[in-house]
Amino acid sequence: MAVPLFDTTTPIAPLRPLIDARVAEVLDAAIYILGPQVDAFEREFADYLGVRHVVSVANGTDAITIALQALGVGPGDEVVVPSFTFYASAEAIPPTGAAPVFCDVDPDTCNVTAETVAAALTPRTRAVIAVDLFGNPAPIPALRALGVPVLEDAAQAAGSTLDGRRAGALGDLASFSFFPSKNLGCFGDGGAIATDDDALAETARVLRFHGSRDKVSYERIGWNSRLDELQAAILRVLLPHLDTWSEGRRAGARHYADAGLGELVRLPTAAAGAEPAWHLHVVHHDEADRLAAALTAAGVGARGYYRTPLHRQAALAPWSAGVELPVTDELARTHLALPINPLLAREQADEVVAAVRAALAA
Ligand SMILES: Cc1ncc(COP(=O)(O)O)c(C=O)c1O
Helix, strand or coil: CCECCCCCCCCCCCHHHHHHHHHHHHHHHCCEEEEHHHHHHHHHHHHCCCCCCEEEECCCHHHHHHHHCCCCCCCCCCCECCCCCCCHHHHHCHHHEEEEEEEEECCCCCCCCCCHHCCCCCCCCEEEEEECHHHHCCCHHHHHCCCCCCEEEECCCCCCEEECCCCCCCCCEEEEEEECCCCCCCCCCCCEECCCHHHCCCCCCCHHHHECCCCCEHHHHHCCCEEEEEEEEHHHHHHHHHHHHHHHHHHHHHHHHHHCHHHEEEEECCCCCCCCCCCCCEEEEEHHHHHHHHHHHHHHHCCCCCCCHHHHCCHHHHHHHCCCCCCHHHHHHHHHHCCCCCCCCCHHHHHHHHHHHHHCCC
């Protein structure tokens, strides 16, 4: 039986009647932008995270750019960011006028550390982007102790916790993506900024709406970046299930370990104090590409996500000259995502492990 890399439909299938009803309510109300659904979702997601404010935006990339601008990041500044992450984590920096500065990551957690970030700090550093990669929370308390504002890129970590606090509540601000395949995904593009800071939230609110508070006066160049009412209504149906789904993702990772996957490849390492809601179940092997090809041929979803790390991407070359990140290069070469979803069963984990065993023996 095939095991897909993702399953975004089965977990939400029982919710379909409620989603249909809520979508119909939005159509009946005929309010599509910045209405009651967005207000309610922002309140509910803030309460879930345990922060004072959520400001929803159009996607997780805009969330990073707007959050950085709210922090005051602009031309002449530097923003430290890992190279082993999705492109948007760094792509979102130049629109502020600032320069990305790439740092290395920990070989076990795949996340930045206080040491790798400290090595990239200069007098021009205005912020650090700490990505909770694959759902594994970055060591944000240690990063904040460095004295530079931290933006937590929690796009992959909805439902994760670190020392009992939710991912997305750890930095000065956090950004989320609600892209459909994410742990909390809507039916299109969506994103949000979370923060405890009243002033940062207020600035983000102005920035997402053309730099205006009142639609008639414009105090700065902003963005047109909103979560729409339909997506907010859908997210309100899904949010109460996020913790159950996150537990399902953790159970999926346990199934792999119990099925003996760790004898064949290096398993993901949860950060100390973390309960990751694994967005991707990423293992490591010296022959990751050969393994991926064999698994795909056997009907098992397998993919290297960041084979070319960001400091080796053409568009980011202006900020990458002379950058050497040996751990990032090694992880980029060896990582491989295997199937994970909130309902991954032990039988599916057994099949994946059997396919990995067969592929490595071939
Ligand atoms: C780590 C990370 N940051 C940022 C983003 C950007 O989010 P979006 O696709 O909603 O713009 C994503 C996901 O796509 C991501 O995985």
